[in-house]
Amino acid sequence: NAGVMQNPRHLVRRRGQEARLRCSPMKGHSHVYWYRQLPEEGLKFMVYLQKENIIDESGMPKERFSAEFPKEGPSILRIQQVVRGDSAAYFCASSPGERGEQFFGPGTRLTVL
Amino acid sequence: QQQVKQSPQSLIVQKGGISIINCAYENTAFDYFPWYQQFPGKGPALLIAIRPDVSEKKEGRFTISFNKSAKQFSLHIMDSQPGDSATYFCAAVRMDSSYKLIFGSGTRLLVRP
Numbered sequence: 714n715a716g717v718m719q720n721p722r723h724l725v726r727r728r729g730q731e732a733r734l735r736c737s738p739m740k741g742h743s744h745v746y747w748y749r750q751l752p753e754e755g756l757k758f759m760v761y762l763q764k765e766n767i768i769d770e771s772g773m774p775k776e777r778f779s780a781e782f783p784k785e786g787p788s789i790l791r792i793q794q795v796v797r798g799d800s801a802a803y804f805c806a807s808s809p810g811e812r813g814e815q816f817f818g819p820g821t822r823l824t825v826l
Numbered sequence: 827q828q829q830v831k832q833s834p835q836s837l838i839v840q841k842g843g844i845s846i847i848n849c850a851y852e853n854t855a856f857d858y859f860p861w862y863q864q865f866p867g868k869g870p871a872l873l874i875a876i877r878p879d880v881s882e883k884k885e886g887r888f889t890i891s892f893n894k895s896a897k898q899f900s901l902h903i904m905d906s907q908p909g910d911s912a913t914y915f916c917a918a919v920r921m922d923s924s925y926k927l928i929f930g931s932g933t934r935l936l937v938r939p
Binding site for chain 2: 717746748754755756757758761768769771772804806808811812814815816817818819820
């Protein structure tokens with residue numbers, strides 16, 4: 714049973730470009746969480762989604778960031794017009810239900826030049 | 827506002843020694859406290875977790891001690907091994923909320939042979 718998959722593992726963007734990060738949850742999991750880890754810091758919650766619904770986006774920056782989890786396909790975290798401060802590791806976690814253990818993917822390391 | 831404070835930031839222990847990492851929280855609504863282990867380039871993995879109605883939980887060499895009145899909890903790693911060298915994160919969760927993980931800032935553990 715494959716774990717949580719994230720791609721790409723590394724992403725380099727220039728300021729002003731768009732970044733798209735993908736997360737495929739574990740089989741049978743319909744709940745997805747996104748977290749951001751800045752260098753030398755802990756992980757910070759960004760958004761919680763279920764299929765076709767955003768449940769909690771209290772950790773998402775108000776501008777440039779959006780997330781979706783369509784009925785078919787992976788969850789997408791989209792960052793428009795990236796800035797250097799967006800450089801971080803972005804982790805996705807999935808769980809089988811609201812109170813299930815969260816299983817983390819290997820992360821996408823975004824570097825903004 | 828840092829809701830979960832973790833210390834120390836880094837820790838060096840000799841092989842066979844005891845590693846102790848401490849966390850303190852502010853919000854009394856938290857009711858689930860997991861610990862995660864993260865190796866370089868990997869996503870966090872759940873190590874052990876505790877609920878506030880229990881003062882101690884042990885799994886193998888890993889023990890969580892929980893002090894509800896002081897709003898503190900700690901991770902003890904007995905007989906520490908070089909393979910335990912990793913970054914450890916405590917976290918807190920409100921089970922009546924979106925189950926998002928609120929992480930501490932992390933402790934980088936190095937176990938010397």
